[in-house]
Amino acid sequence: xxxxxxxxxxxTASGITDAPKPRRFKGKEKxxxxxxxxxxxxxxxxxxxxxxWSVIMSTRTNADFGLDWPPLLPGGQFWKNLTTVLDSVxxxxxxxxSVLISTIITISVVFFSTLAGYAFAKLRFKGRNGLMVFVIxxxxxxxxxxxxxxxxxxxxWGWTGHIGSVIVPMLVTAFGVFFMRxxxxxxxxxxxxxxxxxxxxxxFKTFWHVGVPAARPxxxxxxxxxxxxxxxxxxxxxxxxxxTNPTLQTALSQLxxxxxxxxxxxxxxAVISTIPLLVLxxxxxxxxxxxIMQGAVKG
Amino acid sequence: xxxTMTPRENAGGETRPGPSRNAGQRQDRPTSSWRRRLSRxxxxxxPYAYVAPFFILFGLxxxxxxxxxxxxxxxxxxxxxxxxxxxGLGNYATVLTDHFFWNSLLNTASIFLLSAIPQLIAAVxxxxxxxxxxxxxTFWRMSVLLPYVVTPxxxxxxxxxxxxEQYGLINTVLQHLGMDPIMWKHExxxxxxxxxxxxxxxxxxxxxxxxxxxxxxxPRELHESAQIDGAGAFRRFISVTLPGIRPTMIxxxxxxxxxxxxxxxxxxxxxxxTAGGAQRQFQTTVLYLWxxxxxxxxxxxxxxxxxxxxxxxxxxxxxxxxxxxxIGTAEAKVASRxxxxxxxxxxxxxxxxxxxxxxxxxxxxxxxxRS
Numbered sequence: 139x140x141x142x143x144x145x146x147x148x149x150t151a152s153g154i155t156d157a158p159k160p161r162r163f164k165g166k167e168k169x170x171x172x173x174x175x176x177x178x179x180x181x182x183x184x185x186x187x188x189x190x191w192s193v194i195m196s197t198r199t200n201a202d203f204g205l206d207w208p209p210l211l212p213g214g215q216f217w218k219n220l221t222t223v224l225d226s227v228x229x230x231x232x233x234x235x236s237v238l239i240s241t242i243i244t245i246s247v248v249f250f251s252t253l254a255g256y257a258f259a260k261l262r263f264k265g266r267n268g269l270m271v272f273v274i275x276x277x278x279x280x281x282x283x284x285x286x287x288x289x290x291x292x293x294x295w296g297w298t299g300h301i302g303s304v305i306v307p308m309l310v311t312a313f314g315v316f317f318m319r320x321x322x323x324x325x326x327x328x329x330x331x332x333x334x335x336x337x338x339x340x341x342f343k344t345f346w347h348v349g350v351p352a353a354r355p356x357x358x359x360x361x362x363x364x365x366x367x368x369x370x371x372x373x374x375x376x377x378x379x380x381x382t383n384p385t386l387q388t389a390l391s392q393l394x395x396x397x398x399x400x401x402x403x404x405x406x407x408a409v410i411s412t413i414p415l416l417v418l419x420x421x422x423x424x425x426x427x428x429x430i431m432q433g434a435v436k437g
Numbered sequence: 438x439x440x441t442m443t444p445r446e447n448a449g450g451e452t453r454p455g456p457s458r459n460a461g462q463r464q465d466r467p468t469s470s471w472r473r474r475l476s477r478x479x480x481x482x483x484p485y486a487y488v489a490p491f492f493i494l495f496g497l498x499x500x501x502x503x504x505x506x507x508x509x510x511x512x513x514x515x516x517x518x519x520x521x522x523x524x525g526l527g528n529y530a531t532v533l534t535d536h537f538f539w540n541s542l543l544n545t546a547s548i549f550l551l552s553a554i555p556q557l558i559a560a561v562x563x564x565x566x567x568x569x570x571x572x573x574x575t576f577w578r579m580s581v582l583l584p585y586v587v588t589p590x591x592x593x594x595x596x597x598x599x600x601x602e603q604y605g606l607i608n609t610v611l612q613h614l615g616m617d618p619i620m621w622k623h624e625x626x627x628x629x630x631x632x633x634x635x636x637x638x639x640x641x642x643x644x645x646x647x648x649x650x651x652x653x654x655x656p657r658e659l660h661e662s663a664q665i666d667g668a669g670a671f672r673r674f675i676s677v678t679l680p681g682i683r684p685t686m687i688x689x690x691x692x693x694x695x696x697x698x699x700x701x702x703x704x705x706x707x708x709x710x711t712a713g714g715a716q717r718q719f720q721t722t723v724l725y726l727w728x729x730x731x732x733x734x735x736x737x738x739x740x741x742x743x744x745x746x747x748x749x750x751x752x753x754x755x756x757x758x759x760x761x762x763x764i765g766t767a768e769a770k771v772a773s774r775x776x777x778x779x780x781x782x783x784x785x786x787x788x789x790x791x792x793x794x795x796x797x798x799x800x801x802x803x804x805x806x807r808s
Contacts, residue, residue: 170569182580203604254491263484278754283743284502307498310491341483370588372702387590394709408591415586423579431650
């Protein structure tokens with residue numbers, strides 16, 4: 139494997155940032171015709187319509203589900219539905235929990251991944267290759283299947299019901315370490331680290347002033363995806379948290395059980411729980427696309 | 438790739454105070470020697486300190502629970518009462534003869550296939566449409582990625598309403614088209630289609646973007662030379678684009694497999710009242726695991742389910758890996774043969790024969806022998 143990495147490094151030299159080479163001369167190539175835009179509009183409708191439909195239904199009464207044709211315009215019931223949602227689940231608490239959990243996990247994953255990725259990419263130590271192989275092997279291991287002992291562990295510690303039990307199991311990921319290592323191996327010249335060391339900087343200072351600045355683009359991408367993963371997690375929070383202290387996702391499940399005949403209320407919950415990530419998408423959509431297209435991101 | 442640190446270490450070795458002048462040196466510049474020693478200690482220990490947090494935490498919350506699951510699976514073990522009698526492989530025997538377990542495995546496989554195959558085809562198609570010189574690129578890319586930011590729980594709520602049997606959007610439309618409503622939640626195949634639709638809606642655009650990136654890295658010259666040879670757009674797509682994105686497709690398939698075999702939220706929330714349908718018609722394996730552990734409170738048997746599933750996932754991952762590697766080496770062989778030929782032609786020598794030329798020569802020989 140290391141041979142392959144080596145040749146790749148020598149050809150692309152500066153790493154992920156310029157991996158998708160601009161292969162097209164934009165002026166020369168002809169613009170595609172109506173068919174293409176027609177298809178793009180079809181994709182757009184497929185993406186947007188389910189969400190749009192939910193927004194519309196969240197502003198209407200339950201009786202409107204029986205309408206002959208699905209309505210296209212909003213009604214006036216949104217605030218009433220919202221009140222019902224806020225009365226039946228601790229929505230604000232769930233939102234706060236989700237924000238807190240995802241933020242702490244993101245900071246931890248990004249910090250420890252950068253630290254370990256930097257060591258694997260740029261420092262020499264005995265057992266480095268063996269440990270790296272271990273990290274890669276664990277990428278394919280479904281650790282989620284260890285939930286039963288993890289649950290017993292949390293119960294023994296008395297952490298069930300507290301958000302700590304959701305945070306701790308996700309503080310590090312093998313993927314994060316792998317991702318940062320792949321990025322840093324090409325992006326920092328070894329001479330830079332040596333120069334810093336010769337100038338008398340300690341190892342950690344070198345990491346902080348040479349490694350971290352170089353790693354910043356990859357750290358941003360990793361944060362985005364770690365945050366998303368933590369935010370969408372469902373099974374584990376469902377097990378260890380309870381109805382008075384849920385995350386946004388488990389609160390949705392609660393809402394569904396409480397109002398399984400009141401569809402408009404359930405959809406209101408789904409819609410308002412989507413808003414935070416929608417805001418993130420509008421603000422950082424470009425980075426999200428860039429991250430996915432750099433191909434190194436695992437779903 | 439890793440050789441550059443050596444010189445500095447050598448330099449450190451040269452300046453290291455020898456045993457003979459050790460005493461004097463130390464008295465002259467005690468701080469300097471101390472600092473050097475500290476620096477050497479720093480160099481030696483820091484890498485381990487940097488990787489240690491990952492390994493310690495991962496071991497504690499990732500690896501240990503997984504291994505301990507194996508231990509639990511060997512006992513009668515209740516959620517509340519705790520560890521019971523040692524039963525050896527008894528739990529595994531029960532699981533493997535359990536009708537519900539096989540049912541859950543079949544459901545998982547069915548939902549997985551119904552999502553993976555259409556998703557891959559659709560993603561390739563969408564990527565091919567996006568891989569043109571379109572206006573407002575970012576806008577269209579964002580539009581296909583939009584479903585990805587809706588969480589699986591919200592997706593499940595939205596679609597389980599759309600697939601509602603009485604007032605659901607889909608059945609309303611079907612009735613307008615003059616068709617009978619479909620019992621999305623009560624019948625097996627329709628429920629699998631509904632759940633697969635949730636997965637597809639959320640992930641197709643995401644995978645399309647990965648494949649788009651792969652398509653853009655296919656060298657432009659390949660397309661151009663194929664065009665010169667008279668290949669049309671469709672032909673070029675089949676013979677140039679598809680082979681070019683195959684490694685990425687394998688990557689997408691592997692990640693889809695690992696995720697798809699652990700599907701939980703969608704079937705869980707497709708019907709809030711049951712664990713995968715009244716007849717377990719859409720109960721997936723992780724859902725069954727959840728039911729076994731936290732509703733029937735049988736931790737022992739649930740752990741056995743977890744390990745069987747673990748083996749299946751790792752096994753499929755391994756097969757994927759071996760298949761993709763053998764494809765990779767075959768491609769590398771062809772590529773290296775082409776390279777040597779090109780090099781020989783460039784150097785003005787006779788190139789080594791291609792496989793086709795060899796075959797033709799053999800054929801000619803055979804025919805010659807016969808006549």
